[in-house]
Amino acid sequence: MDTQSAVVLRNAYKKYGGTSTWVLKNLNMTIPRNQIYGLLGSSGCGKTTLLKCLVGALDLDYGSIELIVNSKKKIGFMPQETALFDEFTIAETFQFYASLYRISSEEFRAKMKELQEVLDLPPDHRTCSTLSGGQVRRVSIAVTLLHTPSLVILDEPTSGLDPMLAHYFWQYLQRMSSNGQTIIITTHYIEEARQANVVGLMRKGVLLAEKSPEELIASYGVDSLEEVFLRLCHQQNQAIEAEPEKKIPFKNPYKDDVNTYTMFWPHTKAIIYKNFKWVQRNFTMFILLSVGLSVACMFESNECLKYAPQMRVGVVNHGAANCSNYAADPDYSCGDNQTVDFSCNFVEAWRAQVPDFPVILYDDMSQAMRFAKSRYLVSVLEFPANFTLGILQRFTEGSHVEQDLLDNSAVDIRQDSTDFMATYQIEQNIRDIMGVILKDYLRSCGYNPKVADIPPMNINKEAFFGEGIVYRPHDYTTHVAMSCMVGITFLAPTILLTLSLCLEKVTGAYTRCIVSGVRVIEILAGYTIVLVLYNLINIAAMSLVQFVIYGQPYGNFWLSYVLINFIGFTGIFFGFFVVILTRSLIESAGLCIIMSVSSYTFTGFIWPIEAAVFPQVRYISTAVLPNTLVLKSFMAIVWKDASFWNKQVYLGFMICILHTIFYISIIYLMLRYKKAL
Numbered sequence: 030m031d032t033q034s035a036v037v038l039r040n041a042y043k044k045y046g047g048t049s050t051w052v053l054k055n056l057n058m059t060i061p062r063n064q065i066y067g068l069l070g071s072s073g074c075g076k077t078t079l080l081k082c083l084v085g086a087l088d089l090d091y092g093s094i095e096l097i098v099n100s101k102k103k104i105g106f107m108p109q110e111t112a113l114f115d116e117f118t119i120a121e122t123f124q125f126y127a128s129l130y131r132i133s134s135e136e137f138r139a140k141m142k143e144l145q146e147v148l149d150l151p152p153d154h155r156t157c158s159t160l161s162g163g164q165v166r167r168v169s170i171a172v173t174l175l176h177t178p179s180l181v182i183l184d185e186p187t188s189g190l191d192p193m194l195a196h197y198f199w200q201y202l203q204r205m206s207s208n209g210q211t212i213i214i215t216t217h218y219i220e221e222a223r224q225a226n227v228v229g230l231m232r233k234g235v236l237l238a239e240k241s242p243e244e245l246i247a248s249y250g251v252d253s254l255e256e257v258f259l260r261l262c263h264q265q266n267q268a269i270e271a272e273p274e275k276k277i278p279f280k281n282p283y284k285d286d287v288n289t290y291t292m293f294w295p296h297t298k299a300i301i302y303k304n305f306k307w308v309q310r311n312f313t314m315f316i317l318l319s320v321g322l323s324v325a326c327m328f329e330s331n332e333c334l335k336y337a338p339q340m341r342v343g344v345v346n347h348g349a350a351n352c353s354n355y356a357a358d359p360d361y362s363c364g365d366n367q368t369v370d371f372s373c374n375f376v377e378a379w380r381a382q383v384p385d386f387p388v389i390l391y392d393d394m395s396q397a398m399r400f401a402k403s404r405y406l407v408s409v410l411e412f413p414a415n416f417t418l419g420i421l422q423r424f425t426e427g428s429h430v431e432q433d434l435l436d437n438s439a440v441d442i443r444q445d446s447t448d449f450m451a452t453y454q455i456e457q458n459i460r461d462i463m464g465v466i467l468k469d470y471l472r473s474c475g476y477n478p479k480v481a482d483i484p485p486m487n488i489n490k491e492a493f494f495g496e497g498i499v500y501r502p503h504d505y506t507t508h509v510a511m512s513c514m515v516g517i518t519f520l521a522p523t524i525l526l527t528l529s530l531c532l533e534k535v536t537g538a539y540t541r542c543i544v545s546g547v548r549v550i551e552i553l554a555g556y557t558i559v560l561v562l563y564n565l566i567n568i569a570a571m572s573l574v575q576f577v578i579y580g581q582p583y584g585n586f587w588l589s590y591v592l593i594n595f596i597g598f599t600g601i602f603f604g605f606f607v608v609i610l611t612r613s614l615i616e617s618a619g620l621c622i623i624m625s626v627s628s629y630t631f632t633g634f635i636w637p638i639e640a641a642v643f644p645q646v647r648y649i650s651t652a653v654l655p656n657t658l659v660l661k662s663f664m665a666i667v668w669k670d671a672s673f674w675n676k677q678v679y680l681g682f683m684i685c686i687l688h689t690i691f692y693i694s695i696i697y698l699m700l701r702y703k704k705a706l
């Protein structure tokens with residue numbers, strides 16, 4: 030690039046994804062240094078697209094861009110849209126951009142004074158949403174010029190400005206250019222562009238002419254730029270042969286932006302400031318969605334659980350049918366095997382320790398399974414005839430134990446997996462109670478009790494499937510309502526975030542941030558901080574309700590907090606994905622609701638059905654609606670104090686991580702190939 034030029038664009042081609050026509054077609058443009066360049070053209074000819082390519086908000090498909098600046102920080106871009114945050118006051122808006130650009134307070138004050146005089150800005154305390162169209166535009170211009178950029182790019186800054194102010198504004202632009210700033214400006218008022226040093230006339234994605242206004246008017250022998258433009262349009266229509274196509278691969282001019290990494294924290298800090306201001310302005314909604322929803326969720330869940338029917342456990346003991354001949358003897362004496370019956374000990378201990386799940390003894394399995402299939406029982410435990418003997422031989426014979434004995438020394442458990450909460454708890458109780466019984470015995474023999482760390486049991490979760498299953502209406506009260514409420518609580522931050530991001534995209538504020546050098550990762554980091562706080566309030570409110578109102582211990586506080594944050598990260602990436610995919614608030618909200626509310630809600634509907642109909646439904650539902658696992662793990666943590674290593678919880682975390690990786694990949698591909706938000 031020669032020393033006289035500020036921007037050189039060669040053989041530029043650009044089309045939007047999904048469309049077949051070129052918006053920019055073999056366009057060439059040279060913008061001289063320290064001058065005002067007026068870009069004129071009819072509506073839809075590609076001016077905004079061209080400017081967005083120059084500032085790095087969009088990538089060209091082919092062509093080259095050379096710039097006087099080597100960093101986005103030295104560019105000031107005013108998009109055509111409002112590009113301000115509605116809830117902010119004018120002072121807060123300037124504060125945000127000052128911290129984004131790291132402007133010192135003296136420089137900030139001096140610049141504000143200057144801009145105040147030129148643009149006649151409204152008072153500082155006014156909120157942006159209350160400003161008139163013209164006032165918004167003036168604030169937007171001031172934001173663009175705040176950091177004294179070397180290259181200023183303004184997309185229709187004067188529309189809506191009164192003629193007097195527009196006149197002063199042009200004078201100010203001339204002062205800026207003589208002070209060493211290069212300005213590119215688009216306008217619909219063609220005659221206004223006579224004040225520019227050079228004018229580029231654009232039509233249908235190509236630049237028809239590029240000269241000073243005087244030269245253009247003189248060379249066509251007309252009186253106005255408007256007439257020049259008409260002549261050029263006519264000539265373009267007559268032209269038979271277009272310029273030969275020359276497609277050179279595009280190289281991002283900002284690839285080596287010197288500020289990309291050094292500005293991570295200042296940018297993230299500014300985004301956090303903006304997000305907290307947003308929370309402050311929408312505090313009632315924030316509290317309602319965080320505290321309100323989670324409190325409602327806990328109430329709902331506790332109330333639903335009250336209506337859950339009694340869960341009974343059936344026991345078939347082939348060794349001692351009713352344990353009637355058995356005299357409970359908790360003081361084992363090692364070697365006196367006649368007094369030991371682990372199965373009867375187990376039933377006894379269960380009755381004492383888990384009264385919520387009454388044990389009913391049956392003579393044979395067919396009888397027990399009949400009750401199980403009519404959903405009278407939630408679990409059936411089958412002790413083999415030589416259960417106690419088998420266990421004792423396990424202890425004494427160790428690795429030499431025979432297969433038969435191994436089979437005989439394990440309790441068979443058939444679970445009704447429709448009710449995952451009950452089955453989880455039953456499994457846990459069997460482990461604990463059996464563990465204590467066996468360890469007591471081992472201790473009395475002077476053996477290491479750790480041998481009984483994993484009590485022998487075979488779990489069958491599919492025994493209740495198939496014919497003869499009876500539905501229980503309460504499956505829907507306990508599961509569907511709970512999953513809906515928990516789902517909505519999870520979704521609230523996702524929806525909030527998606528709408529806030531989408532609003533920024535629609536108003537152009539997002540583009541302005543990206544053009545000022547903010548990276549997607551910094552925006553995401555800023556949102557993550559707010560999310561982490563939001564979730565802390567959420568979980569604290571949930572545990573308070575559980576503890577103070579229902580007198581129930583809330584499960585594992587920190588683990589549930591970590592999981593909800595993982596879910597939140599997934600939500601952030603999901604929200605970002607939605608924003609890329611959609612172009613309006615309505616579309617974003619719609620997609621959010623369709624994709625996420627439905628998936629969480631359906632998980633609740635699936636639970637009661639998945640086990641009762643046929644086993645494959647469970648696998649299909651888990652594949653199609655992996656949220657079902659996430660929700661189950663959250664409930665297990667909150668209600669049952671499950672640890673991370675519990676399979677359910679572990680899977681929940683894995684699903685969140687997989688979700689996040691999935692969305693990150695899609696976002697990456699979309700940003701890479703769609704090349705814009």
Ligand SMILES: Nc1ncnc2c1ncn2[C@@H]1O[C@H](COP(=O)(O)OP(=O)(O)OP(=O)(O)O)[C@@H](O)[C@H]1O
Pocket residue numbers: 045046048052070071072073074075076077078079109
């Ligand atoms: N995100 C997008 N996806 C698909 N097409 C788009 C997108 N943005 C713009 N276009 C299309 O590209 C063409 C050029 O649009 P552009 O906004 O660059 O025109 P413009 O000259 O700035 O118009 P105006 O003066 O009215 O602002 C138009 O046909 C427009 O519909």
